[in-house]
Amino acid sequence: MLCKDILTVEYFPIHSNLFSDEFMKDLSEILTIAREVGWGAASLLSSYYHGTAEEPNLDIKYKDNEPVTLADLAVSQYILTKLQAALGNEEFGYISEETYKSQHGQNSHEWVWIIDPLDGTRDFITKTGEYAIHIALVQGTRPVLAVVVIPETKKLYYATKGGGTFVESVNGSYPLKVTANKPIEDLTLVVSRSHRNEALEYLLQNLPCQNQKAIGSVGCKITAIVEQQADIYISLSGKSAPKDWDMAAPELILTEAGGKFTHFNGQPLEYNTGDINQWGGLLASNSQHHEILCQKAEQTLTKFASQDGDYTVKG
Ligand SMILES: Nc1ncnc2c1ncn2[C@@H]1O[C@H](COP(=O)(O)O)[C@@H](OP(=O)(O)O)[C@H]1O
Numbered sequence: 474m475l476c477k478d479i480l481t482v483e484y485f486p487i488h489s490n491l492f493s494d495e496f497m498k499d500l501s502e503i504l505t506i507a508r509e510v511g512w513g514a515a516s517l518l519s520s521y522y523h524g525t526a527e528e529p530n531l532d533i534k535y536k537d538n539e540p541v542t543l544a545d546l547a548v549s550q551y552i553l554t555k556l557q558a559a560l561g562n563e564e565f566g567y568i569s570e571e572t573y574k575s576q577h578g579q580n581s582h583e584w585v586w587i588i589d590p591l592d593g594t595r596d597f598i599t600k601t602g603e604y605a606i607h608i609a610l611v612q613g614t615r616p617v618l619a620v621v622v623i624p625e626t627k628k629l630y631y632a633t634k635g636g637g638t639f640v641e642s643v644n645g646s647y648p649l650k651v652t653a654n655k656p657i658e659d660l661t662l663v664v665s666r667s668h669r670n671e672a673l674e675y676l677l678q679n680l681p682c683q684n685q686k687a688i689g690s691v692g693c694k695i696t697a698i699v700e701q702q703a704d705i706y707i708s709l710s711g712k713s714a715p716k717d718w719d720m721a722a723p724e725l726i727l728t729e730a731g732g733k734f735t736h737f738n739g740q741p742l743e744y745n746t747g748d749i750n751q752w753g754g755l756l757a758s759n760s761q762h763h764e765i766l767c768q769k770a771e772q773t774l775t776k777f778a779s780q781d782g783d784y785t786v787k788g
């Protein structure tokens with residue numbers, strides 16, 4: 474496992490030309506750092522999950538109705554400290570779920586790390602095992618590098634823009650590609666266990682794919698798709714919305730494996746725009762029937778809105 478201390482890694486400059494050879498070399502060096510940080514973070518998070526941490530008490534508090542534990546805070550600090558020690562603050566900005574304040578708005582750096590130290594905190598607390606660590610590097614508004622770690626399966630997924638998706642475990646590292654050859658009725662859809670609302674329930678009941686299962690954490694849902702245990706993920710905001718750190722890393726892991734991840738209207742997701750919320754309907758798939766499912770989701774929501782005048786994607 475790659476868990477060696479990265480504090481000694483030398484600082485190296487970033488080049489703004491995304492597809493130059495020099496940049497690709499730098500991106501692969503940055504990926505090595507991000508993977509090491511991912512494994513280290515997984516080991517720390519797992520120690521809280523299994524009660525072997527020095528201070529295993531989770532001290533659960535609630536912020537905007539979402540639980541936050543000492544594990545979220547400790548892992549956030551670990552990831553930020555390690556990345557900043559290796560890469561500095563001059564060329565990179567850092568957004569972590571646990572340090573972000575809504576008044577921060579848009580980070581002015583071209584290169585911004587977007588970090589969710591513990592995605593699926595509710596599942597972490599209720600011990601379903603479905604929780605993940607997300608680390609994404611965004612250039613402008615789009616992800617170029619991603620690491621998603623699932624501590625309970627001891628698997629780390631990584632992707633770079635144009636470089637494909639890989640899964641790493643004690644057995645080594647393998648490329649992952651999704652395949653698509655099922656009729657729409659046979660697709661398996663994964664959805665949140667704990668963030669559901671009336672509009673989402675209505676949508677789920679009216680989609681052509683009725684094989685549906687609840688999984689905690691966006692990272693766990695998306696990796697279920699790249700592992701071909703599921704085909705589609707749908708997210709629909711209500712009074713609150715998922716955030717940039719929930720989506721940025723999982724999105725690149727899926728799209729580099731051949732999947733698609735868009736708003737229901739087909740538009741790509743954007744990150745670090747100044748509004749950290751990912752409002753509206755999002756559909757992730759292994760690419761098959763993506764457009765038709767997006768259309769059906771939009772039509773179904775329009776029908777729902779005509780029956781329930783109160784519904785809007787923000788409220
Ligand atoms: N409607 C919503 N409002 C706020 N956060 C949401 C949300 N839907 C999903 N999320 C966030 O997305 C992550 C995965 O949720 P779920 O397991 O329900 O799919 C959680 O992140 P955190 O655990 O990092 O807070 C959760 O807070």
Ligand SMILES: [Mg+2]
Binds near residue numbers: 592
């Ligand atoms: Mg999250």
